[in-house]
Amino acid sequence: MLTIDLKLKDIGEREAIEIIANILDTEHLFKDTIGIGDDCAALDLGERYLLVTTDVIAEKTHIPRGASPKDIGWHIIAINLSDIAAMGGRPLGIVVALGLPKILSVNFLKELAEGMKDCASEFGISVIGGDTKEHEQLTLCGTAFGVVGKEEIMRREGAKVGDVIAVTGKLGRGGSAYYALERKTESKKTIHSLLRVFPRVIEAQVLAKTSSVNCCMDISDGLASSIYQLGKRNDVGFEIDLEKIPIAKEVNDISTNEDELKEMILYHGGDYELLLTIKRERIKEAIEAVKNVGTSLTPIGLVTKKKENVLITSKGMEALENKGYEHFRGEV
Ligand SMILES: [Mg+2]
Structure with a gap:
């Protein structure tokens, strides 16, 4: 019998997300929560939504050689805030998980943190927590929170003919x-x-x-x-x-x-x-x-x-x- 062993490289990121989304259930979504498919998830808080988004970058795929640690730190905060922006939200805070090689220099880490702080404070928020783990390549994952009024939320759906x-x-x-x-x-x-x-x-x-x-x-x-x-x-x-x-x-x-x-x-x-x-x-x-x-x-x-x-x-x-x-x- 012919067995097809598809790899992620055969289907791409968007189909991979669809596969995951089809397995995860939506039965327990809290009230009017907006789940997978927009730039952020949106949790129903009554008059407003709490926006949550997460974005990860890794050395091999996202960080060009010669990049400064300050710029890398800025980047991980900025791309997460971009998703909050996409839904019209006001950022509230961000947590960042860092996978770090043990040979990384302490000065690099300091500057990475400086870059994160610079970007967060530019947009009026702080880095409010996170995690660090040993990892073979520099990997950073941010999770940002924001808030938006239910009347103001901007979503991926809603485009009308003539817009x-x-x-x-x-x-x-x-x-x-x-x-x-x-x-x-x-x-x-x-x-x-x-x-x-x-x-x-x-x-x-x-x-x-x-x-x-x-x-x-x-x-x-x-x-x-x-x-x-x-x-x-x-x-x-x-x-x-x-x-x-x-x-x-x-x-x-x-x-x-x-x-x-x-x-x-x-x-x-x-x-x-x-x-x-x-x-x-x-x-x-x-x-x-x-x-x-x-x-x-x-x-x-x-x-x-x-x-x-x-x-x-x-x-x-x-x-x-x-x-x-x-x-x-x-x-x-
Ligand atoms: Mg996005």
Whole structure:
């Protein structure tokens, strides 16, 4: 008999999550708790939700050689807060579990802690606990808590046909850093900017209060991959206008042609901006609200009835590819 022994590398991270989610039961969810499938879990507290999210990074997969311990410390806090932001939450605190090689220098550990403190305090919270264990490679896992009003929560579901799709900030910084690393042209600044993610915590809270947002997620795995995830979740399609996508300066510095530019802004992770669908009649208000806190919000396309994701370029229309960063699918 033929037995199929699938490996995680054959199915990828998202299917792996589906397998786990199908086994775990949802019978005992506390009241209106929101479980697996959004950027955070949300526990029902009556008028509000307690948001909980966890994110792990490991030396081999996430931390480029030459990264400073301060930047690594910043990064583990920042990526967790980005998930709190994706749901419109106000961060409350974070715990961090550290897997540490025993040969790690004490100075490295001190600077790692400094970096964690810097990021947490930038967003008005503290690291409130954690755990340390001996481990063969540096592995950090953060678990962040936040709170959001039930009326204000932003979720991955809710996109409506006709909504404007918009992103905060500029895209491609993460992608350009990967390119530089691959070409071995990276500088200390490249690695610094890759790890010094600035989660859109303030922008998200401001947007959540406008009631203009129909759905939201953070773009940790790349724009195209995020679009596909939202499309599947909401049973809609997206029409993205390539020329409207706001591009990070680093992309222009390194890309040599349009294909490379597209790779960096569409198909690479690591940007941690917010991707939102916004009621068409409220888009100006949303842009203004984000501008008032010093950030840009840029419309890049529309939600469509046709369940296809397309890219409009100067040459016409083409299919947006369903690719981006996905764990387990990388090189093995
Ligand atoms: Mg996320």
